[in-house]
Structures are given as structure tokens and as C-alpha cells.
Amino acid sequence: MNTREAKTRLSALLDIVETGKDTVVICRNGRPIANLVRHTEPASKPSRRVLFPELKGTILTDLTLPLDEEAWPSEFR
Numbered sequence: 001m002n003t004r005e006a007k008t009r010l011s012a013l014l015d016i017v018e019t020g021k022d023t024v025v026i027c028r029n030g031r032p033i034a035n036l037v038r039h040t041e042p043a044s045k046p047s048r049r050v051l052f053p054e055l056k057g058t059i060l061t062d063l064t065l066p067l068d069e070e071a072w073p074s075e076f077r
Contacts, residue, residue: 003028006036 006013006026013024017038024036069077 001026002030003033 020038025032026034
């Protein structure tokens with residue numbers, strides 16, 4: 001389907017792809033440039049603990065507080 005027709009019939013095309021059975025190829029000058037497909041929710045990412053259970057640790061300071069002058073390495077003061 002060319003871009004002009006796709007713009008004109010966008011609502012109808014969305015109805016077509018909403019079923020998930022069909023995709024629509026949108027072309028410019030006879031060359032395919034995009035696929036119109038149904039959106040699917042991505043699978044949730046596993047937590048890092050699940051990925052690397054051996055990595056355990058405790059943060060001993062509040063990382064949101066600014067560092068005092070002595071905490072910075074001398075080359076960055």
C-alpha cells in the first residue's frame with residue numbers, strides 16, 4: 001500500500017492489524033519502507049538477582065548525598 005493510501009485509510013488499517021492476523025506493508029515509490037503490525041507488550045525483564053544470584057552486597061552510604069572534599073581523590077579536587 002502506498003503512503004498516500006495508508007494516510008487516507010489509517011483507521012481501517014489499524015482495525016486490520018489489531019486482530020494480529022495481518023500486517024500491512026507501506027511503500028514509497030513502490031519500495032517497502034515500513035510494516036504496520038499489532039503492538040505487543042514486551043516480556044518483563046528479569047531482575048538482576050535472578051540473572052546473577054551470586055552478586056550480593058550492601059551499600060553502606062547514601063548515594064544521593066554529595067561527597068565531602070576529603071572523599072574525592074586528590075586529582076579531582
